[in-house]
Amino acid sequence: MIRRHLTRTLKAAARDFPVVTITGPRQSGKTTLVQAAFPRHRYATLEDPDAREFATEDPRGFLDQFRGKVILDEVQRTPDMFAYIQGIVDRVDRPGQFILSGSQNFLLLQSVSQSLAGRCAVLHLLPFSRSELVGRQTKDLTQSLRTRRNSVSTARKDQTLLFETLFAGGYPRIHDKGLKPQDWLRNYHQTYLERDVRDLLNVGDIEVFGRFVMLCAGRSGQLLNASSLASDVGVSHSTVRRWLSILEASFIIHLLRPHHRNFNKRLVKSPKLYFLDTGLLCYLLKIRDPDALAWHSARGAIFETWVISEALKSYYHRGAEPDLHFWRDSAGHEIDLLIDEGATQIPIEIKSGQTIARDAFDDINYWRNLAGQPDDVAGLVYGGDASYKRSEVSVLPWTNWA
Secondary structure, three states: OOOOOHHHHHHHHHHHOOEEEEEOOOOOOHHHHHHHHOOOOEEEEOOOHHHHHHHHHOHHHHHHOOOOOEEEEOHHHOOOHHHHHHHHHHHOOOOOOEEEEEOOHHHHHHHHHHHOOOOEEEEEOOOOOHHHHOOOOOOOHHHHHHOOOOEEOOOOOOOHHHHHHHHHOOOHHHHHOOOOHHHHHHHHHHHHHHHHHHHHHOOOOHHHHHHHHHHHHOOOOEEOOHHHHHHHHOOOHHHHHHHHHHHHHOOOEEEEOEOOOOOOOOEOOOOEEEEOOHHHHHHHOOOOOHHHHHOOOOHHHHHHHHHHHHHHHHHHOOOOOOOEEEEEEOOOOEEEEEEEOOOOEEEEEEEOOOOOOHHHHHHHHHHHHHHOOOOOOOEEEEOOOEEEEEOOEEEEEHHHOO
16 A cells, blocks of 8 residues: 555644544545544445435434444535534544545535534545655655755656656556556546536536536646636536536646736736646546657646646645745746745746756746845756756756655
8 A cells, every 4th residue: 555645644633633524536545545544443434325314314323323433434425414523522522533534625625614613624635646656755845945956866767757657647546456547537537527517516418518627628737718718618607617616626626826926017817727637637638648748739738737736735745735826927927836935935947848948947037036036946847857956946857846
């Protein structure tokens, strides 16, 4: 079993809170994680029709059967139960009494905020990060940038490993069972559409929603233009906004918001759309083997998507809240990723190639001069294998990112 970085934070939260909730996309490994972390807890899944019927019709009786600590899986399927859990933990405030998990973040967190505010820790589990797959500790990105030394990665020196990583993505079952990514992702995609979308949206025409997801994939790494997307799909602007919120709540996509710092410049205000798993993204883009990424027009966008998703995993899997943005002004100057530390911001550029051109640092230098921090920490993540400093920027190979 591949060890998950979230394990330590999950156990620590269970020592401090009576209820711990863990959310994430379907098949990200939530059930495996909570059962491994709490082997003495009893386990029940609300996916089971009989258990769900019992919990719906008699929530008090359902909970009374668990005299000790319990894991309740897919608990968002019985939203009325949260009020009863609140009553129990108010009477008996026992740390780690309830471990809740679910894949519909919107419904789950809505119920938690209504009934369990102040009593519950909320954590997020995404698919495997690269550092988890290679058995390496997750990194504090800003600390890593500040302490970067010259080195060369010991990984394979060609881009085949990078393309295989992007193509496979991080869903655990692909790696645990050695499955062909496209076969598993095809079934995952169909199941997601047929199951979660019908539950959350009551979509009448599932084919239209499927076309919407495909068009979103073609826009990963781009500014979101909801009006253009609505026109291409053939639905209203408000429908696109609603569907995007469901994709985001289901951890299929992430909308990276622009940073507010403007330096008296006109700024782009639209978010950028990213998928959270590049394997699923490659499937939706009809990329059928890793070698195709060498020449595919979306290679740069897929690599940028991977870098953003790995950054998010680094924060979520340490139990931290990511404060990540991008920055772009009306003149076209852009920072792909901006890590906001409050007093300072760390700009990061993303390049998929193995060679770094001189002009790759132009936007970083432009932004640092505007910010009045020309010598502060900055980074560039690329598809090569050497780690070094150039133009006062820490250049990081993709294998050492996050």
